[in-house]
Amino acid sequence: MFHYDAPAELLKDRIILVTGAGDGIGRAAAWHYARHGATVVLLGRTLEKLESLYDEIESAGLPQPAIVPMNLDTAVEHDYIELSNQLYDEFGHLDGVLHNAGILGMRTPIENYDPVTWEKVMRVNVHAPFLLTQALLPLLHKSSDASVIFTSSGVGRTGRAYWGAYAVSKFATEGMMQVLADELDNDPAIRINAINPGATRTQMRSYAYPAEPPETNPTPAEIMPLYLYLMGPDSKGVNGRSMDAQGQESA
Ligand code: NDP
Secondary structure: OOOOOOOOOOOOOEEEEEEEEOOOOHHHHHHHHHOOOEEEEEEEEEHHHHHHHHHHHHHHHOOOOEEOOOOOOOHHHHHHHHHHHHHHHHHOOOEEEEEOOOOOOOOOOOHOHHHHHHHHHHHHHHHHHHHHHHHHHHHHHOOEEEEEEEOOOOOOOOOOOOOOHHHHHHHHHHHHHHHHHHHHOOOOOEEEEEOOOOOOOOOOHHHHHOOOOOOHOOOOOHHHHHHHHHHOHHHHOOOOEEEEEOOOEEO
C-alpha cells in the first residue's frame, strides 16, 4: 500500500469536488477529504446515496458538504458550465477535483462488443471528465494550490482481452491526464495526476469478478493514503504522474 500519514487538517478550508461520491471508492474519498477538513462537493447520479453520505458528514460535525445530482451519461456541455457557475457563486474557487465515477461496460471480445455500450462507457469514463475539467479549470485557476486527480486502472496501461471499452477508456484517461499535465506544467498552482486504485472491494469489482471472495481485496478506506497525498499540499510539484494506491511507494 502507498504509505502516507495525512495530517489531521491536511485539507482544511479546501473545496473539493468528487464524482461518483455516493458509493465505492468515491464515497470513501469524499468522507476522508471531509475528515481532513475539506468542504466536499458530492457529485453522483443516485440522490439517496449522496444524501446518506451528506448526513454522515454532517452528523460527524465535519464541514457542510454540497450535493450535485448529475448523470454523467446524459449531461451535456451546458450542464457542466451551469455547475461551474453555481460553484463560483457559492465558493468562488475550487481546490481539487477527483474524477472517480466510472462504469465497467461489458466483458466481451471487441468482435462482439455492443456499440451502444461502447459509446456509453466512453461518455461516462472519458467525455464527462473532459467536459467537467474544461468547465472547472477557471475555478481551479483561482486556487493557489489546486489538484486534479483522474482514475485509471491496470488495464489502462496494458491492454487485456475482453476488457473492451473500459480498458480503452482508461488508456484515454491516462492520455488526457498527461496532455493536461504537460499543458499546465509551468503553472505551480495546479497539478494533474492519476491514481490506479488496484483491486478494491466495491460493487464494480464484484461485477468484474463475480466468483472472487470480496475479502480478497482491501476496502476503499484502506487505499485512501494516496488519495489524500495527491489531493493535499504535500504533493505540490508532483505533476503528470500515474500512481498506484496499492503500490510500495512512500510519500
Ligand atoms: P463503483 O461501481 O463501486 O462506484 C462507481 C461510482 O460512480 C458510483 O458512485 C456510481 O454511482 C458512479 N457513477 C457511475 N456511473 C455514473 C454516471 N453516469 N453519473 C454519475 N455517477 C456515476 O466503482 P468503484 O468505486 O470500484 O470505482 C471507482 C473508480 O475506480 C472507477 O473509475 C473505476 O474504474 C476505478 N477502478 C476501480 C477498481 C476496483 O477494483 N474497484 C480497480 C481499478 C479502477 P451510483 O452509485 O449511483 O451507481
